Amino acid sequence: MTIEMDKYRDATVMRLSGEIDMYSSPGLRKELLSLVAERVSPLIVDFRGVSYIDSSGIATFVEGLKGMRSFGGRLKFVAVPEGIMEIFTFSKLDRVFEIYGSADEALSG
Amino acid sequence: MTIEMDKYRDATVMRLSGEIDMYSSPGLRKELLSLVAERVSPLIVDFRGVSYIDSSGIATFVEGLKGMRSFGGRLKFVAVPEGIMEIFTFSKLDRVFEIYGSADEALSG
Amino acid sequence: MKDSVTITIPSHPGYLSMVRDVTARFGEIHNLSEAVIADLKLGVDEACSNVIKYAYRGATEGEIVITLRIMGKDLEVIIEDEGVRADPACIEGRNLDDVRPGGLGLHLIKRAFHVYEFDEGRRSGNRLRLVRHLR
C-alpha cells in the first residue's frame, strides 16, 4: 500500500493504492490518527488505486472516523472500486461512512 | 495465455496476451503449426499483452519459424515488451527472429 | 490435475499477500469465478490473520501451514499452526449493526466458507478446516 497526500480546493486528500491488509494497515492508522490529531477536515480518502482491503483496514477506518467525529471533522470516501464497496456494504459500513463518486461531489455533499 | 486471430492489410495477425509457459505453450504450438500447415504468410505475432515467456514458449517460436521457412513464409514479431525482448536477446534469438515496432513497420520491412 | 497445494509461511503479516496470491491462483486453475476468488482470498487472509493475532499472539516466528484442495464438489482449506489453542466457544463475530473496530474477520471468513471448524482431536496447536461448496 502507498499513501499520497494532496490538497483539493479546501480539502486534504489521501490517495491510497495497493493492498490494505494486516501488514499495511498500521501505516495507514498512524497517518490517519496524525491527521485526526491535527484536526484536519474535511479529509477525503481516494480509494481509486486500492485493490484489496481486509478487516484490519476497515477497523482502521472505523477508528479514524471516530477520531474525526470527536472534534466534529468530516471523513469522506471517494472513487471506491466495486470490490471494495461490496466489503463496505457487507460490513454495513456503507451506512456509516460518507461515500461519494468524486472529490467534487464529496465537497458539495 | 489467450490467442486472438486478426487480419491487418494483407497479413494475418496473432495477438497474444498473458503468460506463455510450459502449461500454455502447447496451445500456442498447435495454433502456430496449423498456420504453417495452411502456409499463412506473412504472419505477424503481436506480443503487446504478453507478461511472461519461458523457454518452452521460445522453443515453440523457434519451431514455428522453422516451419514458416520450410515454405518460404515470413514470421514477424511486433510490440515486444522490454522484459520479453531481454529474454530474446539473452537467448540470441533477436538475431533469428524479425522484430519490429509495429505492424506497419513489419509490413514495410 | 492433482488438486492440492500446501504453503508454509512465517506467522508474519508480510506473508499474507503471498497466501492471497496462492489462493487466487488456485481458484483460477480450478476455473472459479472472480467473485468467488475474491471471497476466498479474503476469507483465507482473515483466518491466517487470526492465527497470527490469537494463536501466535503477534509473534512472527511461528509457522502457518495452509493447504488448499479440491475434494469432489468442495474446496477445502486447512490452516494449521503450533500456537495457543483456540477455544471455539469464544470465537464469535460482533453484531454487524454495532459499528466498532474489530469483530469483522469471522463474518468475512463465513461469507467465503460454508464450514468453519476446528479439529478438536489435535494434540497441540490448531487445525482449522474451511469448506466452500462449489456447486
Next chain:
Amino acid sequence: MKDSVTITIPSHPGYLSMVRDVTARFGEIHNLSEAVIADLKLGVDEACSNVIKYAYRGATEGEIVITLRIMGKDLEVIIEDEGVRADPACIEGRNLDDVRPGGLGLHLIKRAFHVYEFDEGRRSGNRLRLVRHLR
C-alpha cells in the same frame, strides 16, 4: 521477519504460475528489484519445468516441494522431488549460437542463480539447490 517459505505443488505445468507468484512475492517482501525478481521467477519456473519433464517424465501426480529462504546475503531456493534421479553429468545447456528448440532452460536458470547443484547424498528423488548472491 523470518525468511523462509515452502510451497508444495503437483508436478503439473498448470501450477508453475503459482510458483512464479510465490517467487515474485518473496522477492518483493525482501525488497529485491523488479529486474532481479523477473530473473528469479524465470529461473525457478525453468527448474520446476525440468523436474516435471525429466524427474517425473511428464507425470502430473508427483510432488514438487519448493523452499525459498534468505541465508545472510544469499537467496536460496531448494527444489525437491521424488522422481527419477538426475545425472548431473548429463545436464548441459546447448550452445546458444546453435539455434534450435530446447536447451535454453539451464541458461535461464544459471542467469538467475550463481549456484546450481544437486544434493548427491540424497537417497531417492532429487534435491536441487539454487543460490543467488544478493549483494
